[in-house]
Amino acid sequence: MRTVYVNGQYLPEQEASVSVFDRGFLFADGVYEVTSVLGGKLIDFAGHARRLQRSLGELEMRSPVEEDELLEIHRELVRLNEIEDGLVYLQVTRGAPADRDFAYPPEDTEPTIVLFTQSKPGLAESPAAKTGIKVVTIPDARWARRDIKTVQLLYASMGKMMAKKAGVDDAWMVEEGQITEGTSNNAYIVKDGKIITRELSTDILHGITRAAVLRMAQEAQMQVEERGFTPEEAKEADEAFVTSASTFVMPVVEIDGTPLGDGTPGPIAKRLREIYLEESRKVAI
Ligand code: PDD
Numbered sequence: 001m002r003t004v005y006v007n008g009q010y011l012p013e014q015e016a017s018v019s020v021f022d023r024g025f026l027f028a029d030g031v032y033e034v035t036s037v038l039g040g041k042l043i044d045f046a047g048h049a050r051r052l053q054r055s056l057g058e059l060e061m062r063s064p065v066e067e068d069e070l071l072e073i074h075r076e077l078v079r080l081n082e083i084e085d086g087l088v089y090l091q092v093t094r095g096a097p098a099d100r101d102f103a104y105p106p107e108d109t110e111p112t113i114v115l116f117t118q119s120k121p122g123l124a125e126s127p128a129a130k131t132g133i134k135v136v137t138i139p140d141a142r143w144a145r146r147d148i149k150t151v152q153l154l155y156a157s158m159g160k161m162m163a164k165k166a167g168v169d170d171a172w173m174v175e176e177g178q179i180t181e182g183t184s185n186n187a188y189i190v191k192d193g194k195i196i197t198r199e200l201s202t203d204i205l206h207g208i209t210r211a212a213v214l215r216m217a218q219e220a221q222m223q224v225e226e227r228g229f230t231p232e233e234a235k236e237a238d239e240a241f242v243t244s245a246s247t248f249v250m251p252v253v254e255i256d257g258t259p260l261g262d263g264t265p266g267p268i269a270k271r272l273r274e275i276y277l278e279e280s281r282k283v284a285i
Contacts, residue, residue: 003080005073005115007064010080018112024093026100028152030112031055032091035074036245037083037117038124038277041284042074043245047208052090055149060104061094064113071285077117085123087246090115091151124248124277132253132265133169133242137231138162140173140180147202159183170242172255175203178228185244186210187252189229189237190268196237199226209243209276216275222268231256239266241273248280249273 002013009016024030033048049067056063065073074088093112097105142155159171160183172187173180180198181187186207188197195217200206217224234240238261240252249272251265260266 002116003077005077007113019096021100022093022096022112024091024112024151028150030091030093030151031059031149032089032151033149034245035088036123037078037086037088038281038284040078040084043280043284044208044212045071045074045285047211051149051208056092058148062111064092064111073115077115081117083117083119084121086120087118088115089118129250129273132251134254135170135172135252136163136166136168136256137174138171140175145202146204147206149205156183174231177230179231179234180204182242185242185247188241189234190239190266191237194223194225195268196225196227196229198228207243209245209248213243213249213272213276216279217272220275239269241269249276
């Protein structure tokens with residue numbers, strides 16, 4: 001049985017609860033983070049903690065805990081649930097006022113904080129990383145502040161279902177003719193050795209894995225260009241991949257039915273995955 005964390009308490013999952021008036025439940029008025037665990041250690045915790053503070057700040061939401069306490073909670077859950085490889089999910093909402101009201105509740109309303117673990121043995125050795133994944137493009141119908149990691153994930157879920165119905169693994173979203181990102185990851189193509197990914201703005205989530213991978217690519221003397229690209233350009237690319245805390249660097253081998261290169265994971269995606277996993281494990285805490 002899983003032990004979860006809710007508002008200061010470690011509880012068996014069946015005993016944990018939040019109010020029906022919680023603003024996360026009623027208004028999707030909450031933010032989240034997903035941090036991976038490899039070998040019992042947290043990957044890039046500092047990056048996720050920093051982005052959490054940014055998301056909270058953008059929404060004028062109070063932080064329920066300091067960073068050192070947050071780290072302790074993550075570590076304690078990993079320990080209690082004996083997580084070797086997996087994920088820690090964290091959610092903070094604007095709390096549970098006495099009634100439903102669109103206006104934000106009084107400043108002194110306690111935020112709700114929930115964390116739980118997901119055990120995923122062999123997370124870094126995922127078979128999908130060897131074959132690569134297939135994607136379809138879909139319109140990006142999300143709200144305009146995708147840089148804030150809110151729990152408003154309905155369109156991402158719909159996108160995954162569109163991909164599933166199309167017989168593929170995921171969807172890349174398109175706005176004004178250019179790819180924004182994947183439903184739960186950042187999107188990249190590679191052409192003539194150059195790694196191309198959309199620049200940071202309010203249009204996409206500022207991926208923690210993205211930041212690390214781009215830094216490592218530059219350290220390995222690879223060329224990086226941060227700019228938008230079209231689905232047509234993507235279909236003519238030599239290779240493609242996505243990054244996220246749950247998939248690390250995942251090769252993409254097909255877009256809208258068009259195979260990329262020879263239809264197998266490309267050398268740059270494979271190399272970046274190796275570098276990312278190796279470097280991240282070294283500094284995991
Ligand atoms: N998703 N873009 C979107 C829309 C995302 O939801 C995510 C992460 C990313 C990648 O960010 P990072 O590298 O910090 O994980 C990009 C997480 C994993 C999720 O929702 O499960």
